Amino acid sequence: MRDTYCGTLRKDDVARTVTLAGWVFRRRDHGGLIFADLRDVTGIVQIVFSPEIAKEAHDRAGDIRGEYVLKVTGSVRKRPVETENLNIPTGEIEVYVSDFEVLNTCKVLPFQLDDEDMNEAVRLKYRYLDMRRPEMQRIFIERSKAYKITRDYLTSQGFYEIETPLLTRSTPEGARDFIVPSRLNPSMFYALPQSPQLFKQLLMMSGFEKYFQIARCFRDEDLRADRQPEFTQIDIEMSFVTREDVIEVNEGLIITLYEALKGKKPPEVPFPRMTFADAMDKYGSDKPDLRFGLTITDLTPVFLNTELGVFKKTIESGGSVKALVLKGRTLSRKDLDVAVDTAKELGSGGLIWIRKDADGLQSPIVKFLNDEEKSQMISRLGVEPGDVVFIMADKPQKVSDLMGRFRLYLGEKYGLIDKSLDKFLWVIDFPLLEYNEEEKRYVARHHPFTSPKERLLGFDGDYEAILANAYDLVFNGVELGGGSIRNHRTEDQAEMFRLLNIKEDEAADKFGFLLEALEMGAPPHGGIAFGFDRIIMMFLGLSSIRDVIAFPKTQKGSCLLTGAPSRVAHRQLTELKIRTIVD
RNA sequence: GGGGUCGUAGUUAAGCCUGGUUAUAACGCCGGCCUGUCACGCCGGAGGCCGCGAGUUCAAUUCUCGUCGACCCCGCCA
Structure with a gap:
């Protein structure tokens, strides 16, 4: 039906007569001159309907609408100076249409193919249109x-x-x-x-x-x-x-x-x-994201004889105390409250923060720590002024898991993840x-x-x-x-x-x-x-x-395009000797 | 099973907190003009069960409850 694909045309093709087939991506009707972008699987090329080249084709081209399916014959020409479009690979040339055939028309689409900000439910209902988009x-x-x-x-x-x-x-x-x-x-x-x-x-x-x-x-x-x-x-x-x-x-x-x-x-x-044990200890996850550091430190040994109730109780019942240090971020009281709320949402019994300022350690619990504990904690964690220490205490596996998730939260929230890196x-x-x-x-x-x-x-x-x-x-x-x-x-x-x-x-x-x-x-x-x-x-x-996935399911497992899953005919169930217990 | 976000023209959103006029905009669509546009431009026009159902109220897109649907997360996923 065609002899050339739209997206493949280049300067070298100038003067060739080609037959293309594809969809009308966009049209720009100037009355006297009509431009359209014809799209096939390889890309788009600008086609031109000019009354001076082909009067009859130009007359009919006025009725062309978006996503009409066309077969087009024309000659490839270099674009006039200053009208090249260097944003597209075929932008140095265009095809002057001598004749075309409308292979199919198209209703107004439920959404525009070039709309980047589309609700996914609509995309899934019309997945075949969504998949028409070049990025898909x-x-x-x-x-x-x-x-x-x-x-x-x-x-x-x-x-x-x-x-x-x-x-x-x-x-x-x-x-x-x-x-x-x-x-x-x-x-x-x-x-x-x-x-x-x-x-x-x-x-x-x-x-x-x-x-x-x-x-x-x-x-x-x-x-x-x-x-x-x-x-x-x-x-x-x-x-x-x-x-x-x-x-x-x-x-x-x-x-x-x-x-x-x-x-x-x-x-x-x-x-x-990395062994599973190391991954859990340092990253609190069996699938650690190594694009950022922020490793977890076990502070249990520091607090073996502590007077602080939460730590004491946790350690006595075989639990652990673990810490993360957010370096060089002077978090406000509000940031800290958000962090505490986030930890709770993750399922933590509580999150303790300790901020090191020029004046020393700031924290609601700091008065319960003795000097030995403070200095050991600081040296183990390498805490410097401007850092914030986050601590959780719980059963060993649970605290690892929670700290792992909290680590990801901090990494995301404070931009610690270097997205240009890939880490296997x-x-x-x-x-x-x-x-x-x-x-x-x-x-x-x-x-x-x-x-x-x-x-x-x-x-x-x-x-x-x-x-x-x-x-x-x-x-x-x-x-x-x-x-x-x-x-x-x-x-x-x-x-x-x-x-x-x-x-x-x-x-x-x-x-x-x-x-x-x-x-x-x-x-x-x-x-x-x-x-x-x-x-x-x-x-x-x-x-x-x-x-x-070409035709994926929604979170409830349904296919918005076909309507699956669906009820089946009673006869089908009878044949299978199946009776359902809900309507 | 649980927590959260969202649902308003064809599409994407604003309005809702603080209830009351003809529900706003952009894109798209329709008509007209336009020979170098490429997100073409200019002029004009049509288009709404404000997801659905109750409740509160003189009055609900707006407040409350329920329900349906989409998304994110916990549980679950050897």
Whole structure:
């Protein structure tokens, strides 16, 4: 239909006769002369309707409106001096239309495509129009590039791409499943996969050795700016590997993607590492944002014999006292009150501030501290005049977590984060287990197939001290992916189920197929999975995962475009032998 | 499940705190003029269930409660 794309035209094309096809982006009707910007997937070019060049075309051009779909034939000409538009790549030329055809008309759109400040609900209802905008097209063109890079890189490393089922079995542990009724088996349900975890391990038992898949995953949990109920993972599994092997090949993949999407090299290669314990101690997070310092200091030793009630009580019951120092910011009383309120909103029992002025320490609690405590605190924290110390006291894990979040608040509020930096980090040596208050038992921190760093047969010590052979990749404080070396021997996996308090018959019922497969020559194996959407979002510098998903869901999980989820015909339910219990 | 922000022409916002006139602006849309614009310009015009439902009041876009929807966060997300 066409022989040339709009956005590709340059000075070299002058004098060519071209046929273009695209949408009318903007028109500027001067009566005698009509300009329009014709847009296709490659960009825009100015087309000119002149009565002197083509009277008939010019007459008809008056009826053209925004977003009309045109096929245009004309000659490429250099723009007259002083009328070039250097803001667009095609700005040195224009196309004089000799003839055109309206391929389709267009109603007045519900919003203007060049409106940058659009309500997201309207964009989502008319997502196909939203996606017509060049900046949205750019995102999805980059995303498309990322698929290809991923496939090229991994296949060149000897990986095989294999698909796994979407209709699979619901398993306990982990996120809530989306379930799908089985018509052929009334009252039975499939589950959509939270990840292809078990299948990729089984493929290792099949002997493929290196597997990957760009896999859709489903988790029926509440949404966030960076979480959708269905999302895409780069899912990877390898046989006969150690943690170092997995990290090496995947660091290569991430670097390749980073360079392609950001157009520059990552700042630090190989990516630095940090243990989970260090991350929690210094940054109060298992995904620390290293673009700024502001590390947490443990002041518990300073206050072991304190007379200050809050600290004394906390320390006696096994808690910790932790501090952050905001350097060189003379905060007003109001700033400090806001900080205290913020800490409360984060869930803190209280935040203590101490301001060091030229006259000494200012704080509501300073009179309860003795000289020894004050001087020790000052030397440990390196406090200088103009600094503010923030202190919280609570159970060790809780205070770490709270200080971690408070650190992010301070970083954001006081502009400590250098947004021009990119910081990758491997977090390693996670705990294998964590206590779940709700279920009153230990659950797997990563997943139940993760292996411990050391074999555990007959383990009877401190569950929380067991380290896992697991690793996460963190980028600017966001988790991009994580993985582990798995248990490849039945007895090790059975031991894990024992630690998780999953009974033998239950394990056999739910995971029997895996345990059996492990008994039939399962190789040592491990892998990783990256959030593909998140990678695109982070590397393109976007703040919402919805911006990198073509047709995303709202926070309540609905699609404003199609109206999903929706009621279904009663007949459909009957066929599935399903009765709902609410109207 | 909980906390917060928001909802007014097609769109983006102002007005609401402190209730009372024809609900304001920009962009878009429609008509007219315009041969070098590129966010074209100039003149004129149309366009509103102030999300929905109750309540308070002589009177509600404005105050109160509820509800629906969008967004951010906590819980949740192996």
